[in-house]
Amino acid sequence: MSKHYETVFILTPVLSDEQAKETAKKFKKQLGDLGAKIVSEEFWGLKKLAYPIQKKSTGFYHLFEYTTDSITLVNELEVAFKRDERVMRYLTVALDKHAAEYAEKRRTKIKGGEGVPFKQPKKEKSNA
Numbered sequence: 001m002s003k004h005y006e007t008v009f010i011l012t013p014v015l016s017d018e019q020a021k022e023t024a025k026k027f028k029k030q031l032g033d034l035g036a037k038i039v040s041e042e043f044w045g046l047k048k049l050a051y052p053i054q055k056k057s058t059g060f061y062h063l064f065e066y067t068t069d070s071i072t073l074v075n076e077l078e079v080a081f082k083r084d085e086r087v088m089r090y091l092t093v094a095l096d097k098h099a100a101e102y103a104e105k106r107r108t109k110i111k112g113g114e115g116v117p118f119k120q121p122k123k124e125k126s127n128a
Contacts, residue, residue: 002037002067004100005074009081009090010059013046020060023086030080031066034073040065040107053088065095065103 009027011020024043031038044061053059068074074092081090095103 002069003071004039004067004095004103005036005065005092006095006099006103007064007066007074007077007090007092009062010049010053010088011062011086012054012088013056013058013060015060015086017045017060019086020062023084024062027062027077027080028064031064031073031077034068034076035070036066036068036073038064038066040103056088059088065107 011023015023021043024041028038028041040063042063044063046058047061048058049056078090078092081087093099
């Protein structure tokens, strides 16, 4: 049975937008070559980091969601991340059925253009 995974990685901000997308395309091709079925891919662009990594305060974020039967595929992908100097950080998570359902809902909201409505907190009336 296939297992569902999500991998987020951060590329160095020294790259141009186009170079960051090309790097992500390289990893996507590697996933396909290793036999993963890519469910979703998101390029989040240049974002501020929570803390400096390699003396950098920003990075290009990219997310892959995929299914595979092989745990060795995840290991091989992470070895490729370690070898590539453009990758500053990465994290792979195995999704359980609830996380996979949530990811599906999130994807449909993004594709459908729907946003989660933001409600302003009600202001307390003061008796002053």
